[in-house]
Amino acid sequence: MDDLLVQSVLVQWRVNGKLHEIEAMPGMSLLDAVREQLGLTGTHMGCQTGHCGACTVMLDGRIVKSCLTQAATLPRAEIVTIEGLKRADGTLNPVQQAFWDEAGFQCGYCAPGMLLSAMELLAEHPEPTDAQIDTGLAGNLCRCTGYRSLVRAVKAAARKLQDTSGQTPG
Amino acid sequence: MSLYPSFARPNSLAQASELLAGLSGGSVIIAGGQEIMPYINHGAMQPDIYIDIGGLKELRGISEADGVVSIGALTVHRELQGNAIVAEKLPMLADAASRAGGGRQVHNRATLGGNLVAMHPLYDIAPALLALGAEVELVKAGETRRTSLAALMHETSHGLGSEAILVRVLVPAMAAGTGWAYEKLKLSGGAYGSANAAATVQLDAGRITAATLMIGAVADRIIDAAAAVQGLIGQAWTAAAAEQLELRCPALVKQPLSDQQGSGEWRQAMAGVVARRAMAAAVARAGQK
Structure with missing residues (x-):
């Protein structure tokens, strides 16, 4: 049985569309792997306890806190970080643009969690109620905005996505 | 502790055990x-060996047979919130899972098994499962054991998390017409409740024929308030009955928690408040389908 024990795990992840092979040491978080081994520092390190949401990434189509996920437990994974949100032509996606328009960014530290949470919320609830927005963003802390501009940004993003739906997919 | 921990990802329950x-x-x-x-990140826990059970198929899936819903320990909160069997047969569990803290990111990844193994007095799932009379299936050294969740939560030698594996949670489907409510009183917008209560109730011609009530987040163990609900049996749910329940519950909290969620004395009082609110909501829901 001891032959099951290894000192590192070679994982294969597609990150923002690009395939990577990484040697994951036991105990290392997905956050550290993304920032230090892949150099994608847009994913922010905050509390490392799961409270703040600044380290949010999308893992196999669902948002997760990368500090709470151990890299070695993901032998194969599809990951999207904040660097992967922009459109192919380099412009902001509609949710990012709505956050920009409505002052949803101030210092930007919470942006990974706020943007990815907003995108998951709007995928499930294209016309979210205030309560759904509160629940959808609940996993993220923001020290700048007082949250009002974030709620406005999500509503603006919903309108943008409604306007463009039916014209261009995605 | 080891500077260089090892890692294993067994691919069957037998191999893991x-x-x-x-x-x-x-x-x-x-x-x-x-x-x-969080403990690993901050160095508070430095294991020599990680056993990753994420690949064990035996710990996955939700099914129902003979009036019992079997839920794999790897089921995440999000699945509990949205699964059709849970929604129909165990609506209180779906509701409690949606009230857990940490946001959608945590709901997407936090497992039922991990929640229970943590034995955390402030967590939301256990009070609901206890009120529903849940059992658990454990495997230790190749032997499978089934026990009530209530008994497990008072065992100090369960070995869960290092020797024993929680495989499945088995919950009797709620009978048609059962009233239920999960009440969580929060002091702030944070994750944890200051007091929570899970209640089920059966009514016949306006009188209570059966009821369960669990009170959490006020002591280091979840409190079974059976002694307080006993007086309700055979009664109608009146303002006097509600007051009686609220006044009986604080005495069941012998050693209240006193922490960021509130002082001990206040928590004792709130145990009565959440109990009353949960039972009132359960009664209001009883008989509806």
């Missing part, structure tokens, strides 16, 4: 990671 039985200690079981990663 055999591996754990052969280790002398210092190992920790990991799945979603939501419970233990």
Whole structure:
């Protein structure tokens, strides 16, 4: 049985569309792997306890806190970080643009969690109620905005996505 | 502790159990990671060996047979919130799972098993499962054991998390017409409740024929308030009955928690408040389908 024990795990992840092979040491978080081994520092390190949401990434189509996920437990994974949100032509996606328009960014530290949470919320609830927005963003802390501009940004993003739906997919 | 911990990802329950039985200690079981990663990140836990049970198919899936819903320990909160069997047969569990803290990111990854193994007095799932009379299936050293969740939560030698694996949670489907409510009183917008209560009730011609009530987040163990609900049996739910219940519950909280969620004295009082609110909501829901 001891032959099951290894000192590192070679994982294969597609990150923002690009395939990577990484040697994951036991105990290392997905956050550290993304920032230090892949150099994608847009994913922010905050509390490392799961409270703040600044380290949010999308893992196999669902948002997760990368500090709470151990890299070695993901032998194969599809990951999207904040660097992967922009459109192919380099412009902001509609949710990012709505956050920009409505002052949803101030210092930007919470942006990974706020943007990815907003995108998951709007995928499930294209016309979210205030309560759904509160629940959808609940996993993220923001020290700048007082949250009002974030709620406005999500509503603006919903309108943008409604306007463009039916014209261009995605 | 070791500077260079090892890692194993067994691919069957039998293999995982055999591996754990052969280790002398210092190992920790990991799945979603939501419970233990904060301790790892901050160095408060430094295991020699991680056993990743995320690949065990035996711990997955939700099914119903003979009036019992069987839920794999790797089921995440999000699945509990949205699964059709849970929604129909165990609506209180779906509701409690949606009230857990940490946001959608945590709901997407936090497992039922990890939540229960943590034995955390402030967590939301256990009060609901206890009120529903849940049982659990454990595997230790190749042997499968079934026990009530209530008994497990008072065992100090369960070995869960390092020697024993929680495989499935087995919950009797709620009978048609059962009233239920999960009440969580929060002091702030944070994750934790200051007091919570899970209640079920059966009514016949306006009178209470059966009821369960669990009170959490006020003591280091979840409190079974059976003694307080006993007086309700055979009664109608009146303002006097509600007041009686509220006044009986604080005495059941012998050693209240006193922490960021509120002082001990206040928590004792709130135990009565959430009990009353939960039972009132359960009664209001009873008989509706």
